[in-house]
Amino acid sequence: MKKIAVFDLNKTLYTKSSKDEFFKFICFRKTQKLAHAAQILWWYLLKKLGTLSDTQFKENFFNYLDGLHPNQVQEYAREFWSIEFPKHFNPDVLAQVKRLQTEGVRCCIASGALAVYMRPLSEFLSMDQYIASKTVYKGGTYKIVGKSCDGPHKLQMIQDVYGAEVQIIEAYSDEAEEVLQVADKPFLLVDGVITPFQKESHQQN
Helix, strand or coil: CEEEEEECCECCCECCCHHHHHHHHHHHHCHHHHHHHHHHHHHHHHHHCCCCCHHHHHHHHHHHHCCCCHHHHHHHHHHHHHHHCCCCECHHHHHHHHHHHHCCCEEEEEEEEEHHHHHHHHHCCCCCEEEEECEEEECCEEEECCCCCCHHHHHHHHHHHHCCCEEEEEEEECCCCHHHHHCCEEEEEECCEEEECCHHHHHHC
């Protein structure tokens, strides 16, 4: 059985939201994209009201990337991560990655972020796998393939990569998501602090 450790990206390894920060980064270089900000506020409202699924929300949110070829997005992403890493990464979580890798455990990032802008991070942070929401670029726009890498689907995507016989020995996230429920040792990031996640007490509340 493969033993792995799973790390969320946003507000876990990375102290901020890559979705929001990458948007700001692109807007800084594409000032005409600022008009999209009002639309984004609308998408956030619909998501909060439960009108949009995570997948639909992300497809609409990332409309600001329309017209930018994946090669161009990845070029921007390399520049973005070169600025952000390691300055805005949680040093305590990075230390856990290093510890686990030293112990021979495969460490992976599993995140709802789009693969097109997340995977260039691999040039700066060595992980066994980068599991993210897959997209296809067609007709000048990005569409998520299947479902975004969130919730129960994140577990399915992890199994698609590592196989059904995988043991998640440790998991780190800023949300009480499903991957913490199945990990041997789950950890919740509370205001950036690594905190043991109590599965039974969470289920009872």
